[in-house]
Amino acid sequence: MISNSNEENAADYSKDLKKLENEIKKVIIGQEEVIDSVIISLAAGGHVLLEGVPGIAKTLLIKTLSESIGSSFARIQFTPDLLPADITGTKIYQQKTGGFETIKGPVFSNIVLADEINRAPPKVQSALLEAMQEKQVTIQGETYRLDTPFFVLATQNPIESEGTYPLPEAQTDRFMLKILMDYPCVEDEMKIIRRFTGTAPPVPEQIISKERILEIQQFVRSIYTDETVDRYVAEIVDATRHPEKYGLDLKDYIQNGASPRASINLILCSKAAALTDGRVHSTPDDVRKVAHDVLRHRILLNYEAHADRITPDNIIDSILSKVTVP
Known part of the structure; x- marks a missing residue:
C-alpha cells in the first residue's frame, strides 16, 4: 500500500531533482x-x-x-x-x-x-x-x-x-x-x-546537498514495482539470451546476452525514472525509457553483426517491439 507520506516525499524529491536538472542546463x-x-x-x-x-x-x-x-x-x-x-x-x-x-x-x-x-x-x-x-x-x-x-x-x-x-x-x-x-x-x-x-560564462550554484542525494538514493528503493513489471524486465533480459523464444531472428548476431545485473539495474533505473516524475510506482514505460542505456553495453555482438552493421541499439529496439508489454 502506498501511503500519503510516501507520495509527499516523492513530490519533494522530484522537485529537488528537477532543480538539479535546471541548474545543469544553465551551463x-x-x-x-x-x-x-x-x-x-x-x-x-x-x-x-x-x-x-x-x-x-x-x-x-x-x-x-x-x-x-x-x-x-x-x-x-x-x-x-x-x-x-x-x-x-x-x-x-x-x-x-x-x-x-x-x-x-x-x-x-x-x-x-x-x-x-x-x-x-x-x-x-x-x-x-x-x-x-x-x-x-x-x-x-x-x-x-x-x-x-x-x-x-x-x-x-x-x-x-x-x-x-x-x-x-x-x-x-x-x-x-x-x-x-x-x-x-x-x-x-x-x-x-x-x-x-x-564575458561571463555561467557558473552553477549548489542547489542540493550530498546528504539529500543519499536520502533520494535510499527512497528510490522504496518505489513500488508490480510483479508484472518484474516479469516484463525478466523477459526483456531473457530475450537477449534466447531471442528465438520471443520470435526474434537475432541468435546469429548475439554472442552473449545480458547478465542478471541488467535486470537489477533496469528495475532500479525505472524506479528512479518514476521518482523524477514524482511517482511512487514504476511502469513498463519507465522500463522502456531506460532500456537502451542499461542494456547497450551488456549485449555482446559477434562478427556477423558487425559485418551487417547491426548495433546493440538495433537489437534492443527489436526486443522491445516483441516482448509483450503488461
Whole structure:
C-alpha cells in the first residue's frame, strides 16, 4: 500500500531533482536526454559510462553536476603510464615519525571523473572498478571505506582505437548505464557560441546537498514495482539470451546476452525514472525509457553483426517491439 507520506516525499524529491536538472542546463546547452539519464543513474546509486567524441562537454557536464550538489570532485586523466596507486593512493614512509603514512588518492571523492578510461591499461581500470563495486579501497593490505555518495562517470572516445585498452565486458557490466552523447544541433551550437564567448560564462550554484542525494538514493528503493513489471524486465533480459523464444531472428548476431545485473539495474533505473516524475510506482514505460542505456553495453555482438552493421541499439529496439508489454 502506498501511503500519503510516501507520495509527499516523492513530490519533494522530484522537485529537488528537477532543480538539479535546471541548474545543469544553465551551463550545458541541449543534451536533455543525457542530463536526464545521468540524474537517473545518480538517483539510483549507479555509475555511468559516457561515450562521445571530444569537445561535446562531457567533462563540463560532470563538473557542473558536482558543483550543483556541493560534493567533492576529482578528475583523473587516464593515460598509458598511469598506475593503480595514482587512483587509490599509497603509503609513504615518513622519516620524522619512523612510520608509514597513508596518502589517499583521488578516488576518495564523491564524484570521480575517469576521463578517457580506455587509455589506461587493464590493471589501472580494475583498481577503479573494484572501488565502484565494493565502495572501498585496499591500500597495501589496509581497507578504507569510500565517502558517500560515490558516483563514477567514465568517458571514452569512440572514434580512436590507437593506444587504447578497451574495457572487457565483465568490467563494462559494472556501469549501471552507458550513455551516448552526440553533437549538438545547429540551434544549440549557436547558443553554445553565444554563451561561452561572452564575458561571463555561467557558473552553477549548489542547489542540493550530498546528504539529500543519499536520502533520494535510499527512497528510490522504496518505489513500488508490480510483479508484472518484474516479469516484463525478466523477459526483456531473457530475450537477449534466447531471442528465438520471443520470435526474434537475432541468435546469429548475439554472442552473449545480458547478465542478471541488467535486470537489477533496469528495475532500479525505472524506479528512479518514476521518482523524477514524482511517482511512487514504476511502469513498463519507465522500463522502456531506460532500456537502451542499461542494456547497450551488456549485449555482446559477434562478427556477423558487425559485418551487417547491426548495433546493440538495433537489437534492443527489436526486443522491445516483441516482448509483450503488461
